[in-house]
Amino acid sequence: MPIQVVSAEFLQTSTKPSEWPRGDFPEFAFVGRSNVGKSSMLNALTRKKRLARVSNTPGRTRALQFFEVRYRPNPAARPRVVRFCDLPGYGYAKVSKDERAKWTAMIEDYLKERHTLRAVVLIVDARHEPMESDHDALQFLSGAGRMVVVAATKMDKLPRTRRALALRTAEKALGLEPGSAEPFSAEEGTGTDALWARINRLTGAGADEA
Ligand SMILES: Nc1nc2c(ncn2[C@@H]2O[C@H](COP(=O)(O)OP(=O)(O)O)[C@@H](O)[C@H]2O)c(=O)[nH]1
Numbered sequence: 001m002p003i004q005v006v007s008a009e010f011l012q013t014s015t016k017p018s019e020w021p022r023g024d025f026p027e028f029a030f031v032g033r034s035n036v037g038k039s040s041m042l043n044a045l046t047r048k049k050r051l052a053r054v055s056n057t058p059g060r061t062r063a064l065q066f067f068e069v070r071y072r073p074n075p076a077a078r079p080r081v082v083r084f085c086d087l088p089g090y091g092y093a094k095v096s097k098d099e100r101a102k103w104t105a106m107i108e109d110y111l112k113e114r115h116t117l118r119a120v121v122l123i124v125d126a127r128h129e130p131m132e133s134d135h136d137a138l139q140f141l142s143g144a145g146r147m148v149v150v151a152a153t154k155m156d157k158l159p160r161t162r163r164a165l166a167l168r169t170a171e172k173a174l175g176l177e178p179g180s181a182e183p184f185s186a187e188e189g190t191g192t193d194a195l196w197a198r199i200n201r202l203t204g205a206g207a208d209e210a
């Protein structure tokens with residue numbers, strides 16, 4: 001039974017810890033290279049076309065963007081609240097070294113220190129083998145003790161016959177168990193139910209309600 005999104009709202013932008021939203025709601029962060037499809041994934045998950053800004057200009061989002069989402073795990077359940085954090089894309093070269101260092105520190109502080117953060121969705125492009133920055137991100141997150149869910153997006157750009165292989169290839173390259181990465185397409189809307197199911201499980205709410 002797919003979850004139902006009740007509401008999804010932009011909460012705030014932050015560039016420093018004092019601007020992280022307060023409250024004890026389970027939070028999920030979305031990381032990946034610029035232009036990989038983070039904002040599109042957030043929009044697809046929340047079923048709102050313009051919740052997170054979708055842009056063709058890489059590297060435009062330079063702050064953390066927080067969203068609050070209310071959903072029902074099933075039609076009879078009471079709504080639950082989760083928060084999503086859209087992180088600035090890494091791997092964008094056209095910024096100064098100084099700016100990049102500040103920006104990396106901001107992201108890493110959040111990923112290391114955010115107490116309510118339950119898991120990080122690491123988004124890779126299904127069409128290409130994971131890049132060095134994807135490996136670096138995974139290594140950083142594992143080192144920080146974070147639960148990571150890898151999602152391979154833009155699946156729609158691959159012929160159906162090649163999708164399963166592309167997913168296995170990405171999993172293998174990242175050293176993941178077969179079947180652990182989620183296939184996704186914001187364009188087709190595929191993968192949203194499976195990703196929501198994982199997010200819902202990772203909130204840690206009682207299994208009887210899930
Ligand atoms: N075909 C296809 N295009 C996508 C998908 N997800 C994102 N895009 C496109 O990729 C570009 C970057 O997307 P965006 O969500 O802004 O990436 P972000 O920089 O990671 O937030 C936009 O032109 C999107 O329309 C997808 O699943 N399939």
Ligand SMILES: [Mg+2]
Pocket residue numbers: 038039040052053054055061
């Ligand atoms: Mg974006």
